[in-house]
Amino acid sequence: MRGLAIGAALLFAALAQVTVAPLFPIEGAVFDFMLVTLLTITVWAGPRAAMVSLPFAAIFLGFAGDRSPGLLIIAYLPLVPLAFVVAEANFPLNRFLQSIVVGVGAGMWARLALSAGAFIGGADVTLSALLFLVLVPGLFLDILLMTFAYMPFRLAGMTARPMTLQRSTF
Secondary structure, three states, X not given: OHHHHHHHHHHHHHHHHHHOHHHOOEOOEOOOHHHHHHHHHHHHHOHHHHHHHHXXXXXXXXXXXXXXXXXXXXHHOOHHHHHHXXXXXXXXXXXXXXXXXXXXXXXXXXXXXXXXXXXXXXXXXXXXHHHHHHHHXXXXXXXXXXXXXXXXXXXXXXXXXXXXXOOOOO
């Protein structure tokens, strides 16, 4: 049942990324619903569910939009390792602030990877435009969206899952 809910959330995020996000741009940046969905899965369902969800997210978003699923995997790949590093670093941050740090780092990487893909595809990119029209507004949008995605789970009294993989047997 949990897998079905995660699959539906990924499909919904891919459709929202393609249909809703372009309607509300700030400068050159749009909401990254898929990043926030993958971060939510990482925090609340655990790293194993996030690792399984990543290829499906890339396929859903790649087929719904005009990007290569391989590029999307490269864009979203650092999310789980970065979440593990931040969780294990023992920074004096609560889980929400850890999620924001992970989301900001993964969002920067994703936007840089997708911008590099556009640059390789032939788009004209200047460093100042990339920084001030895509990265900075994108980080603001990601933080805003992550806050609204985190709130319902905390209000429901759920606790975040640990970032370590548990040993299991077949």
